[in-house]
Amino acid sequence: MxxxxxxxxxxxxxxxxxxxxxxxxxxxxxxxxxxxxxxxxxxxxxxxxxxxxxxxxxxxxxxxxxxxxxxxxxxxxxxxxxxxxxxxxxxxxxxxxxxxxxxxxxxxxxxxxxxxxxxxxxxxxxxxxxxxxxxxxxxxxxxxxxxxxxxxxxxxxxxxxxxxxxxxxxxxxxxxxxxxxxxxxxxxxxxxxxxxxxxxxxxxxxxxxxxxxxxxxxxxxxxxxxxxAGRIRMIEDALARHAADLDTASRQQSVVPGTVVFDATGWLDRPFIDVQQLLAAVLREVAPDGARERLEALEALAGAVLMAIAEGGPLRQTLQGALVTVTAAGRVIVAREPPRQPARRSD
Structure with missing residues (x-):
């Protein structure tokens, strides 16, 4: 041997x-x-x-x-x-x-x-x-x-x-x-x-x-x-730091408990992956018990958010148990998705 x-x-x-x-x-x-x-x-x-x-x-x-x-x-x-x-x-x-x-x-x-x-x-x-x-x-x-x-x-x-x-x-x-x-x-x-x-x-x-x-x-x-796997984990660690820096630079104080607010007007100048990683982290923060979505869904959300920011909004989209809103002023608001109302019966 x-x-x-x-x-x-x-x-x-x-x-x-x-x-x-x-x-x-x-x-x-x-x-x-x-x-x-x-x-x-x-x-x-x-x-x-x-x-x-x-x-x-x-x-x-x-x-x-x-x-x-x-x-x-x-x-x-x-x-x-x-x-x-x-x-x-x-x-x-x-x-x-x-x-x-x-x-x-x-x-x-x-x-x-x-x-x-x-x-x-x-x-x-x-x-x-x-x-x-x-x-x-x-x-x-x-x-x-x-x-x-x-x-x-x-x-x-x-x-x-x-x-x-x-x-x-x-x-x-x-x-x-x-x-x-x-x-x-x-x-x-x-x-x-x-x-x-x-x-x-x-x-x-x-x-x-x-x-x-x-x-x-x-x-x-x-x-x-x-x-x-180890090399990619190092890349993920670096991207997580980039997303944390973007979080620190753009997060605003929220008066509503459990709601995260960003001034996202500077997000268009950042790499797409930074925005995607930040949104993924905030979704886990706001709705930790929400379903984990596939990568394609997170990519689509990040793309929709950036497009709404570029075009002046508005946008309302749910994912992973959270509601993501983009305002005309370029603010991104992430909150827990409100409970669905039961459908009304018509007699």
Missing amino acids: PAAEAEAAAPLADDDIRDLLSSLPSHDHLVLAVSGGPDSCGMMAAFARWRDMGGAVPALSVACVDHGLRPAAAAECAGVVAAAAGLGLTAQILRWEGGKPASGLQEAAREARYRLLADHARAVGAGAIVVAHHLEDQAETVLMRLARGSGPLGLKGMATASRREGMDILRPFLWVPKARLAATAGAAGLVPVDDPSNRDPGFTRVRLRQMLPALADEGLDAERLAIL
Whole structure:
């Protein structure tokens, strides 16, 4: 086996683990999301070794979600509890109760998993959830977003730290190959389970995963896709600063709570992407629980706003649960969309 391939399949060394985990955001207590597969078992083993190194290590809890979709899932979660106990960690099984959707099952299961994990983390006093997303997961995410027609910024992939369900989500292994996590689990004596859904070609992510070896033969391997994601994330950070500068320069004081007002007369001199990014941020601010729209809808809104400013307005348009108004004087007003009135019946 070539040296590079051997390294990519070697267990994480103590120095690797220390470097990956000592730079995590500071929390007193972490919940490790462990499914029983090779990735999350490798993560659990890495955290147990980090704890054994001594030093300031947060309290660790393990949680395993039983989605109730496969008969074997209950036994697999019980195996996680036993494996965690063998490493000196406590574990809890979380169950997704109730009916399951006929379509969009993977997305619904993902939403349920994060909701259950966040509720459990709050219950045990943890400040963050750690997941075992790895290098190949990042590559698959980039490919999925590309296939769905995402704009350039959508190709930034997953972040090492994000927020979901009101809880910090940490991904310290995004640059670690899957094989190294699996080897780390094996070195700890753990026997991961095999979830057959990970090979089911009925799921888009699985089909893209099966394409990765062929893409790697052409030079587009998981590492290069992850590097692309990292470069685009840097571009997004720069654009976010541009949008924040535009916000500071044009936002006016509003007398109506929950309403944002801009003097947008200078927006025509700024790059289109700055205006689009600012509008996207303000929509999230005004209507944080609104539906997230596709890029095409945000582009159309930004274009309509700039045209209305150039032509002297007016414009009233709704998007993501917000109402965007452009006045003849070049002011842009963003407020939560008023509730729709029920249609009147004519007797």
